[in-house]
Amino acid sequence: MNKLEKIINLAEKRGFIYKSSEIYGGLKGFYDFGHLGVLLKNNIKKLWLKDILSMGNIFLIESTIIGPRVLYEASGHLENFYDRLVECKNCHNRFREDHLLEGEYGEIEIKDNKALCPLCKGELTEARNFNLMFKTYIGPVEELASEGYLRPETAQGIFVNFKNVINSMRAKLPFGIAQIGKAFRNEITPKNFIFRIREFEQMEIEFFVNPEEDEKWFKFWLEKRLNWYIKTLGISKENIIPYELPKEELAHYSKKTVDIKYKFPFGEGEIEGIANRTDYDLKRHMEYSKEDLFYFDQEKKEKIIPYVIEPSAGVERIFFALLCEAYDEDEVPNEKGELEKRTVLRFKSYFAPIQVAVFPLLSNRKELVEKSKKIYETLSKDFSVVYDSSGSIGRRYRRQDEIGTPFCITVDFQTLEDETVTIRDRDTTQQIRININEIESYLKEKLKICNS
Ligand SMILES: [Zn+2]
Incomplete structure (x- = not known):
């Protein structure tokens, strides 16, 4: 067994993690957490909360997991949140086009300028857009108006409560709204144990700032979050890698994103992203809801739409990183x-x-x-x-x-x-x-x- 297999084996054997619906063969991309797993997850969340709440200007929220269709039209997820999917005409396996071309499924053969199936060398379909959101219906009637979606990020529940928090908490810029909760993405190919899964937990902060100060706060959050991994969680510095995304890799709402990556045994993987979402989300929700989501700046006596700096962390990925970081073998004297x-x-x-x-x-x-x-x-x-x-x-x-x-x-x-x-x-x-x-x-x- 290699190190990764040993870690997975230990986590399952000792009651940190179980395969979901295991007695029915397991549900791909889903995991359940056992006694020790829940305790560790709770500790990660407690340390995160402790760190951000000590700032004094972060407010908590717990919004619903299901949202109406219009919310995800406004957020841009219906239009933009997809992967390019290709399918093998022979074995009917499906692949993410970008991962296929990067060789993630193994070496690929090219014929007539087209990639062949890495599993059976069969012909592949043209790539099509595959939306990653899980759809459901709210109420008994299945029609467009009753479409609901499991949230692909906890962030949108924060944006739609922006006005509520300002009014009820008397929040003044800069301030943040934070949420811990489940999010869902119908990944084409879940992989690497609990790294890429379809149901996961996020710890997100939407930190609202004056647009003129976005770069200053971006820097602040990047440093604060890097510190948390290294000092609070005690992850060694060499294993934590900040990576700035090139323009073509940015999400549809982002002006700048720096991923915080961890050196997993299978390679580097993102455990948190710090994004400058600008005023994209608030503007879109104003447009779709027709509600006034301006912030009134008391000093300047003017209405502004704040910019948003978003540190967004994945609980299971941090959990996995901590397992990898902690795993060790040595020799000790017995009785x-x-x-x-x-x-x-x-x-x-x-x-x-x-x-x-x-x-x-x-x-x-x-x-x-x-x-x-x-x-x-x-x-x-x-x-x-x-x-x-x-x-x-x-x-x-x-x-x-x-x-x-x-x-x-x-x-x-x-x-x-x-x-x-x-x-x-x-x-x-x-x-x-x-x-x-x-x-x-x-x-x-x-x-x-x-x-x-
Ligand atoms: Zn095939």
């Missing part, structure tokens, strides 16, 4: 002192899904079990904790290493005499003895976000 191979996820302790594991040395000694359960219950109030009493201590350590638990506490016979326990560090595997009433302060110190 007999012999070196043994282990797999370890070196998550930063403050966002590890489980922060502490509590073990009784032996599961058949009532005093040890009772004491451990008491410690488990106390710590559960402030930390993400598991209790585990099955198998040898060595096996229990290995299991916690594999899910990235930074600290393991063991209650042994000495505990019964002097109220001390051992705390073992995942990365160094070193153990220290401390008093039970010092555990909390010890952990709190260790789990603090380190910003240096």
Whole structure:
């Protein structure tokens, strides 16, 4: 197995991620998240919220996933949000034309100036536009007027609430509206595990600024977001790559976009995009809704349409990057002192899904079990904790290493005499003895976000 396969294997085996509808053969491009996956995802979202809410001028929103047809006419998605699709006339596999020509499906043969199917060398159809939005109908009648779409980005729910937020929150430029939520894209070829999927979660901020200050704020957000990956999530600098999109790759609304890419084992991939969406969206919604979406600038006494800087991050992609970043294999001594191979996820302790594991040395000694359960219950109030009493201590350590638990506490016979326990560090595997009433302060110190 290569590194990527090992990571996917571990994520599925240990309950981070499952294939969606697996008992029916799996649904391509969809994944479910298990207990540890949900905990890790929540931690990513919490760290993001903490970082942006501390600015004081970001307001939250949770808008609906389904929107009416007119919303996506206004946003330009019905007209512009498509991929060029070709189909093999022989095997009927479908490909994205751009990816086909880039060789993503393997080497392609050209005949009479036309690419052939990379799978069977069959003839391909002419490329046609394939819209990436999922369509549905709202209410019982299937007609144009009742068409609804699953949102392809959370952003539009923000733009249509622009006036509501200004009026209810007394928002003044510059300010942002942020949203975390699901978005859907009917990708022609989902691939690379949870990297390109059809249902995913976004963390987006639409940051409204005076049009004269768009470049200044673009720079601000690019730096702030790069910092978040490197300092808060602790991703090494070499693995985070800003990439400015050339004009021909820009989305229909964008004046400038810089992608933040992560060096995945399969290659570089975008985990966030910072875009200057200008006044495109607000203008279009004014045009289609006939509502006044101007902002009144109190100082200049004039009406303006703000520009928008949008940092848009993909939760699953960040999740995947953290798994890749944390994955490691090394050798550590077992109970007999012999070196043994282990797999370890070196998550930063403050966002590890489980922060502490509590073990009784032996599961058949009532005093040890009772004491451990008491410690488990106390710590559960402030930390993400598991209790585990099955198998040898060595096996229990290995299991916690594999899910990235930074600290393991063991209650042994000495505990019964002097109220001390051992705390073992995942990365160094070193153990220290401390008093039970010092555990909390010890952990709190260790789990603090380190910003240096
Ligand atoms: Zn074919």
